[in-house]
Amino acid sequence: MSSSGSPPAPMQLCYENVNGSCVKSPYSPGPRVVLFAVFGCGAVLAVFGNLLVMISVLHFKQLHSPTSFLIASLACADSLVGVIVMPFSMVRSVESCWYFGERFCTFHTCCDVAFCYSSLFHLCFIAIDRYIAVTDPLVYPTKFTVSVSGICISLSWVLPMVYSGAVFFTGGNDEGLEELVSALNCIGGCQTVVNQNWVLIDFLLFFIPSLVMIILYSKIFLVARKQAKKIENTSSKTESSSGTYNVRVAKRERKAAKTLGVTMLAFLILWLPFMIDSFFDSFLGFLTPSKVYEIFCWFAYYNSALNPLIYGLFYRWFRRAIKLIITGRVLNNSSSTINLFSEEA
Template identity: 80%
Template sequence: MSSNTSLPVPLQLCYENVSGSCVKAPYSPGPRVILYAVFGCGAVLAVFGNLLVMISILHFKQLHSPTNFLIASLACADFLVGVTVMPFSMVRSVESCWYFGESFCNVHTCCDVAFCYSSLFHLCFISIDRYIAVTDPLVYPTKVTVSVSGICIGISWVLPVVYSGAVFFTGANDDGLEELSSALNCIGGCQTVVNQNWVLIDFLSFFIPTLVMIILYSHIFLVARQQAKKIETTHNKTESSAESYKARVAKRERKAAKTLGITVVAFMISWLPYSIDSLIDAYMGFITPAYIYEICVWCAYYNSAMNPLIYALFYPWFRKAIKLIVSGQVLKDHSATMNLFSE
């Protein structure tokens, strides 16, 4: 005689027969394959896409400019996200377990925070660079030099690394949340809790630079519109060579500002859900379901893979550089002096 009483499903653990192991909540085979494919594609694109950006700018002398050096450094930050953060987060997200040790969990968290904030700082400096280039294109080369760009790059790396190390390696992130942190501290887990003070600092660190970028790019596009109207009204008039040169320079800088403005918008769209969710979570008792949190995290991670796609869509020189790199022509003598601009 059959019984309608169903047997309880035994809990799966990250480490079987290990006391204190985290409970494993894996996806079924179909969704697991799909998630690995989606997350893996993001990581591969972040690594190889940003590697192509760095090689293009650093190899071809025609691309050696303060703005492009900032873009190459930004690509380096996104490349490191693809190498040191995304692959391990992929396994944790799909398997719901951390198999890489407690020490590397701390390193992983620090790299995550440091490289993502480095991207934000780079974008902020790039927006300042574009603001000067569009509003005063003829004086721009004397104001923004390679050495100035180098200082901006140094700040964009040092501050995020120092900040992430000071917060997470010292344990300041979970002050006042020791009980919650202890409850989550099972073997096979890598969940970092951050108290309200540091979450607020994190949010302001995201919000203030983002607000600066919005203000600068709003002014940039306002000036660009005024310049375009001025050029249009004087198009049928006789222009001096100096005025013609100024118009060409202004047009080039506006085009570059438009592309980098799209990069900034993509960054904000990618990171805003995670920033808002973290702030709400800290003040509402960490109520966000795990799947919602993972969606927010991977939206932010995917930003590191988006920038090379944006450059490929809007920068003809980048498309040409990719062809030269993939075909192996960069290995030829004098390849660094090749012309990438169709002018």
Template identity: 70%
Template sequence: RMINSSNGNQLVAIELCYENINGSCIKTSYSLGPRVFLYLVFGFGIVLAVFGNLLVMISILHFKQLHSPANFLIASLSCADFLVGVTVMPFSMVRLVESCWYFGESYCKFHSSFDGSFCYSSIFHLCFISIDRYIAVTDPLVYPTKFTLSVSGICILLSWFLATTYSFSLFYTGANDDGLEELVSALTCVGGCQIAMNQNWVLVDFLLFFIPTLVMVILYCKIFLVAKQQARKIESMSNQTESSSESYKARVSKRERKAAKTLGIAVIAFVISWFPYFIETLVDAYLGFITPTYIYEIFIWLTYYNSAMNPLIYAFFYPWFRRAIKFIITGKVFRGHSSTIDLFSEKKLLD
């Protein structure tokens, strides 16, 4: 479409998302080189999020040795990250690179609801995991009787129910943009998918992120203090004759501390990924939505990439996960009795 420029002397070509539809959004896509580069970068993140988390879920659900309350929480967390890679990231990638929403108005709301659901589900899962690790490290021998399969199941159900109920209710009742009718009307066009959040709900969003995150940080600080004390105690006992029960307690404590350290790194990665986004949305809502779109997109994709990070963290710190991946990738997971393999053994399992 051709329109007059501001001085009225020349015509400027304007590209629209839908050329033959009145009220179409203006398209401002990238040239071929940057488009290919962005598709590769974002596509790589999607592949990592989808297949990395799929490997985590298959590993924990297939190998009986990994069937524990804590690991089921990790598998459920991976499911949330997997669903981000399937239902959110690909559509956000096309919207960013093409600067248009080609997936219909109804899926726009679904997309935003999925985004919120899986985000808060991850937060709640990580919060419950930090509670699990705190009990495991501070009282490792009593821990199996406190954090049972049924307790883990309740934590998983609560994480999913609270997150999905909140997100879908918020977007499908329209409460998110109450008082922003003029802004929404100005932004609305065919081929757009902009979700506005008023100050009240932005604040609620931030608190739903900040409070569980604060709980996680406090618990992990306590965990590492206890772990340090335990390590000193075990070291002081190393030159003395240990009873078998003391030796067993030391081994259990060491294992639980290592698991807490790994999951602590996952929590740190989560906070680094999500904190800038929540701060930006909070500040933006109170300053009249002045943040440039590209800044917002950088922050949102930083959060999406977090969904791909946990499998990389597990692969780096958990030898059992690396062994499980080898079994799955080589197809040996389909062999009879493969589910009973000892993944914690130092022997070569693929021989």
């Protein structure tokens, strides 16, 4: 009597006829197309959306402020995620293989970590900027100047790059995990493991700035609520132009804090699953399935594509700037002096 069971499907390898090749577990054609489309759209949005943010801030003189420069630098970090990190991670996630070499795997991982912490540090400095602007608006122009913003930007880039390089290019991330690394090591793989000591440092580097941002924005919104009530009580009593101007400035500062608070919240929501999983996974023996890990990674990556959408949703000046850029009006000699905050800009 013949067996009715079908023969097992032949095992696919990342590199056929190569000893030590990783096993390939690809998706069927339909899901592959969908995943490439979804991940590809995220990468394109991260690159071009953040590029629009950078062009807007750098071109229009009205946006040349300490906060805007921090936002432009944050957009640069998010744009680099779309250029250097997301396209190669897309191939790894969909094809379940790494085709770009071991050295580029280390460089890719280093950039991934560096850009993550660069975004986090930018958001933390933006929170400090907004806190001073809302709680002490009279002193703010002298406390948080363009030069101070430049120092914050430099720290937000240099510290994450030095840290990620020290962890991954020195091989310190897998000290004590030699057996696991040997078991995972195969041609066509890019699985970076991090020992418990570095995972704990990673978590603290993420948790402490996040806690600082949560505290600052909580205080900002309490102060903004008090200011709003005060403005409502005094705006009807004063009709002077200076009073009206101060009311507009106060409202603008509160709206900027609210929008950037949403940006911070989105960052935490999208990055927390990955950070929490990485922390506990290192202490539980790296039990997270690869597909679950990839899902957490892409939640985090999509944060880089989300920020321009938040700006477009909350910032009228950003929508006007995009319109001027897309229509080519930025090529006019006087375009850099256009008032983006006026009702008719």
